[in-house]
Structures are given as C-alpha cells and as structure tokens.
Amino acid sequence: MTESATDRTTAPTAPDEPGTRPPGRTRGGRLTLREFTRNRLAVLGGGIIVFFVLFCFVGPHLYVTEQISVDPVNSMLPPGAGHPLGTDAQGFDVLGRIMKGGQASLQIGLLAALIATAIGTLYGTVAGLAGGLLDAVMMRVVDTLLSIPFLFIVLIIATRFSSTVLSLSLTLGAFSWLAPARLVRAEVLALRSRGFVAAATVMGATKARIIVRHLIPNALGVVIVNITFQVADAIIAVSLLGFLGFGLNYPAVEWGTQLSKGVSSLLDGSWWLIYPVGGCLVAVVMAFNFVGDALRDSIDVRLRRR
C-alpha cells in the first residue's frame, strides 16, 4: 500500500504547516491528474468547457455584433454572408447571441453551484460533527426541503423577483445545497472517527479549527466532484426557467430564453434559431458531466490503475 499516498489520505498528516507541503501530497495530486488525463472523455469534456468559456467571454471581443438595439430589416435571415448563423426575429445575429446567452448561462451555472456547495459543505460538516439531536434536526430540515420538488419552488420564486444573473443564481443555489449537504455529512461522519481527528482534539484544537483545517480539506474530493455536477444541473435548471418564460429580462438573454423564442420558429422551419444554441447547451452540460464522472473515478483511490 505504498501508493496510498494520495491527496485524500496524506493531506491531513501535516495540515498545521501551511507553508511546507508534504511530498506525498504533490504526488497524490499528480496521480489524480494522471488518472484524469488518461480518461479521454474527461479530457474531451475539459476541452469543451475551455472552448465555451473562450467562445462566450473572449468571442464577443473578436466577433463584435449588435445585441441591444433591434434591427427589424435584417430579421429572420437564414445563415449566410455576414451572419454565419443567421438572425432571429429581432434581427440579432444568432452567433453573437449564442455567445451572449452562453455568458449568462455559464455564469449562473457556476455561481449557483458555488453557492449551493458553500452552503451545503458548511451545513453538512456542522451536522456531521455535531451529531445527536442537532444533527437529527438539521437532517430532517434537509429531508423536508428535499421533498419539495426543486423546479416547483424555484419557479415560484423566480416569478416574484426580477431576473438577473445574481438573483437566478441565488434562487437556484438556495435550493440545491441539499445534496452536497448530505454528501458532506456522510463524509464527515466517516472522517471524524479517524485517528487524525482524535489526535487534533488531543492537541487542543477547537471545533472550528477541526472543521476548517481537517474535515473540509479531506471532504474536498467529494465536494469538487459535486460542484461539476451542480454546474451541469444548474445550467439545465436555468434553461428550464428561461424556456418557461422566467429567465433573464430583455436585453439580457440566456440559452433557455433564446430557445423558447425559437419554439415558434420551429414550425416555420427556421432551424438556425434552435439547433446551434440547443447543441451548445447539450455540449456544455455533457462536458461538465464527463468531467464530474472522471473526477469521481480519479479521486476514488480504489478504482486507480497501479
């Protein structure tokens, strides 16, 4: 078991000196990286994510289009010179619109996932560490919130508030921290019975210190895997909100709203309003799922090829 020097098992051995990294840790990290890059789907997924981040955030600076004022004369043009993907009913260039919509979708996806993960990690750690009555009450709260169908509650809230990137991220994040909370609690329950936590307690570490320095770093693997899935789920969720008419307000746009505008065009054959943006949406969500699957496999020591 010399190879057990992985991030999960070695990180806790020297957590008190942040300056000096134990040699095992970098090796563990490199092992994780090696395992990750060996998975072709994961590399593909990572590549797709990098491509879309560049496409959506750098793209508009290279391919400048008008996305605020409408241009009725040039509306519903099929793909051709000047407009590689045609124009929509307002005369917006579709390629530029996909870039703009992608910005919002990616921002909301990432922000919602970070919010959810931050709340969930803290909540799960506290519940797992507290144990007893507090843990039981905290987990019943999670059970209760988990029984309210996510889309229902998010839709109800989204109808009430004006939709901005921040408000949608907060709404989605506020109701998707439940799964990470459960995951992290289970991880903490498994970790807290381990020797190094007892050792830290004996050395006089406070509860807060044990949480921040010992439990959270060790549960990080589970958390990071969860973030990628959360991003994928949040991007789908925000597209559902947009599609049902509760997405960002004009002139802002995200992919779901863009698709819902295209539905009526489906019937008159303007395919360029649907397929390019739909393809981008599926590609990004798939990419995050690929990366999540691969990360889960590469963090799990048992699945490693030696």
Add this chain to the structure above:
Amino acid sequence: MIQYALRRLATSVIVILGVSVITFVLLHGMAGSPGRAILGVQASPGAVAAFEHEHGYDRSIVVQYLSYLAHLLHGDLGYSYKLNQSVNALVAENAGRTALLSAVALVLAIGIAVPLGVFQAVKRGGIGDTVLTTLTFVAYSMPVFLLAMLLIQVFAMGLGVLPAQASQSSSAFVIFTDPRAMLLPVLTLTGVTVALFSRYQRSAALDQLAQDYITVARSKGLSMRMVLTRHLLRNACAPLVTLIGMSIPLLLAGNLVVESVFNYPGLGLLFFNALNNQDYPVLLGYTLIAATLTVLGNLVADLLVAVTDPRTRRA
C-alpha cells in the same frame, strides 16, 4: 419490521407538515397583498382592506397558517380567486390526465431501461454499449423541452406523422382513445426517464455481475440467460426500487415542462398558468400535493426495500 414501518411513517408525517409550513410561509411572504392581487390595481385601498378582512388575510401569519392547516386536514386545498373555482375541483379535473401520462411514461421507462441497462452491462465495452451509453448520456444532459422540440421537429414537422400538440380532450383516458396525439408527450417523458434509469441500471448490473454468486451459478452449469433472468435481474433491480421512489419529483417536473410544451391540459399546465397569473392558492396546493407524493414515493420505496432486503431494516 412493523416498528420500522411505523417510525418511517411518523417521520413522513413530520416532513409533510414541515413542507406545508415552508411553502405556506414562502408564498405568504411573496404574495404581497392577496386582496390587491385579486381586485387589481384599480381597486381602492378601502375595498382591498375590506376584502382582506372578510377573507381573513389581515390576521397574523400563524393564525392564517393554522386555519389553512385546519382546512387541509378536512381535505380543502383552498380557493382560486383567479379561476373562481376551488383548488380541489381544479386538481380533481386535471389529476387523472397527468397521472395517466406519468404512469404510462414510467411503466414504459422501466420496461425499456431495465433490459437496456442489463444488456449494456453484459456487453460492457462493446459497440452496442458504447452507442447506448453515449445516447443515454446525451439524453441525460438535455433539458426536457429540448427533447420535446427535437421530437416535434422529426415526427410532426419532418415526417408529418404525429400532431405537434397533445389532445385537448378533457377525458383522462384520452391516452387510449387518441393515442396518436399522445405519443409525443409520452415519448418525451419516457425518453428523459429512460436516460436516468438506464444509467443506474447499467452500473447496478455491473456491480452484481462481479459478485461471486454469478460465478457460482455459471460454474454450476447454468446458461448465461438463466443466470441473467433468474439471478442477476432480481438483485440488480433492488436499487431501481429506490430510484423510482426518488424519481417522483423529476417525473413531476418533467410533466410540468412536457404539458406546457405540448399544451396538454393537466396539473402541470395548471401550475404553469398559475405561475403566470400569480394564482397562489393553486401554486400552494399543487406544490403540497407534489411534495406529499414525493414523501410517499420515498416511504413506499424504503418499505419495499426493507421487505426485500432485511439488511436495511436496522438502519
């Protein structure tokens, strides 16, 4: 076993009560003035105040919740002022069609996903597995409405064989009387559910295939087919029971989207219209029903698992 069932039942009741508190407080906090919402912006402040007093909206939130709860316990979900109908009547009118749509889709999904997952696991790494895994991955990463749009494009616009809109009949049994118009909604809902189930079924079957009892059964001289149908299938389906119980919220969300895409008159469309009308009693009523179904689904799944697998009872 009975003790376990009773304990699970008690927690379920507490969870449902908790859901009613949360949804009530949330909607109460967001609804603003119900009198204003119902009478409109033109109404005088006096008329709004009189309406709110008459209907008890000027009482404290705790009193309002308790009176709501008392009505709930008598089976009264409230009254939709926007539609001028009781929520009970609205739900009763639409529930049958939604239940049938979901049930048909769920049964089809299980019927497709179980053999599909086992097939993928047995042929692991082969071309069939790779193609199917890719397809389910794409479907899994696709929002429900996008799948619906693709199906409309192919079957309604391209081939022109199926209508793009669901049947508008008010009968719950329209799925049998007008199956052509129901095919696309059912297909959409089945598609997303299969994508979810078969992923789990594949990994459950893979786990089971590696177990010793499979090797034992094979070395006894049983044919692969015998082993798969008699030994593997039963064990590989245990996780599916839990998954079906847990998939109720996803199924309800799928319903909501599918019904609004295909304009299929059911609970999902009712909820969608209520969102646009700010019809809070309907939103509250259906959310509570959906949450109750979710809790019941989990409860039934847990009890079924406990019946079939005694190891879980002590947990």
